[in-house]
Amino acid sequence: MKFVLVTALLLACCSVAIRAQSCLTDDDVKQMLARVDAAPAPTPNKKLREELIKMANKQRELLLQVVDKDQTKQKDQDKLHKTYEDNLAKFCQLIKTYGWPTSATVDQDGVLATFHLLKNAGTYEFQRDLLPVIVAAIKKDPLQKREFAGLYDRLRVSAGMKQLFGTQAVSMGGFLVLYPVEDDGKLDARRAEYGLPSMDQYMSALEGTYNKTVIKARQPPSSQLSQQLTDSLTKAIGATQLGATDVDPNDVIKTETNLVSLNVSIFSNNLKMFAGSLAREDFRVQENGQDQTVTYFASTDVPFDLVLVVDLSGSTKEKRSLIKKSTMRFIEAARPKDRLAIVTFSGITNLISPLTLDRAQLAASVLNMEGGGESHVWDAVKFALNDVLGPKTLERRRAVVLMSDGVDGLLIRFARSSGSKTSFADLVEQVRQTDALIVPIYLDTEKDFGYSGLSDSYENARRA
Secondary structure: OOOOOOOHHHHHHHOOOOOOOOOOOHHHHHHHHHHHHHOOOOOOOHHHHHHHHHHHHHHHHHHHHHHHOOOOOHHHHHHHHHHHHHHHHHHHHHHHHHOOOOHHHHHHHHHHHHHHHHHHHOOHHHHHHHHHHHHHHHHHOHHHHHHHHHHHHHHHHHOOOOEOOOOOEEEEOOEEEEOOEOOHHHHHHHHHHOOOOOHHHHHHHHHHHHOOEEEEOOOOOOOOOOHHHHHHHHHHHHHOOOOOOOOOHHHOOOOOOOOOOOOOOOOOOOOOOOHHHOOHHHOOEEEOOEEEOOOOOOOOOOOEEEEEEEEOOHHHHHHHHHHHHHHHHHHHHOOOOOEEEEEEEOOOEEEEEEEEOOHHHHHHHHOOOOOOOOOOHHHHHHHHHHHHHOOOOOOOEEEEEEEEOOOOHHHOHHHHHHOOOOOHHHHHHHHHOOOOEEEEEEOOOHHHHOOHHHHHHHHHHHHO
16 A cells, blocks of 8 residues: 655645644653664554554545645645644554554555645644654664655745755745755755656656745745744754854854845836936835835946847747847847847857947848747856856946746646756746846747647746
């Protein structure tokens, strides 16, 4: 019998409140820790395994019924709540009697059921009290590490901390928002140690499963728990020493600044509005919700380095004339001191013209723009940032104008293998760290190329 674990993303839409409590005493925890440390010879417990799987399957089936309904009725919520409470009481009694289940006693599907029950029927207090027991258990039963990683991340996020394994995301605004990760540079190494796929593989799987694009949050969510529970949870997490790193005081660089420079660009559909008429009083700067004083304000007329990134994939075939005319208008409208470059893309990215002031060269290159096939939008934008614009300078402003329908192959569920190597989440992070403006010009190809099976892909492209 196999048990399929329901992910945190699914559960986020149907959280059920359970009375805040833990059925464990300090003595219960000590006894379970002693049992783990003693490491008795493992004996398969068929009865315990079957009971855990039965409870988890019942809970999962009821949850799926609630999720599948457009509008959840109160009686459905009450039924789910009652199931959670009953399972919590039974589960607590089982682990008091038998100790923490292991893969040797209940097999791997029994372990999956155990973690499902703990994550969904267990209270934060119950999870907190069991944390030292589980940490001790996974050291002797590494097969549990994979499931533990998700539980541990969930507890950290609930306490307002960064996650350690990158397992937790929430559906928000049409995107899957991945909560921040501690020490991101070592993330894949930690995931491998706990039997998890690389982060790129995981994000790709999330996007394929939920048909939504993954982006990364910059700050962890504020804890919604009481201050007392948040503090006790943070203390319990810290006591595990997982993810702890020793920092040499000599490795810490401290800087202080009283002045931060912000470049601001203005876009408006009102052709009568002149950005140069704006004054300091028209701007508001906030940091962590607090208004900051604008000490110095000035409008500048710095020359631009502008990269036109043009979509020549198969979906834009009917727009080729419009694309070429629009590109020529950009060239003609640019100021004499602005440098332009042209990049085209389909399944591959081509630099048609490097940054130049030579308008004749740019115009001639437009005549050679041809393409077709796959659409690697995100790879093309990354190429424009890294290989065409390069490092920022004080002498010139930088911008990428993307002329595309935005439908990267990665957004098409049945053709994800034909998409960019660059994930949207990684591209967004790169854009956040650059001073270059990204100016999208939307080419509506849905009626020309799209059909009912691509409607979600186009919708996701417009959000991105």
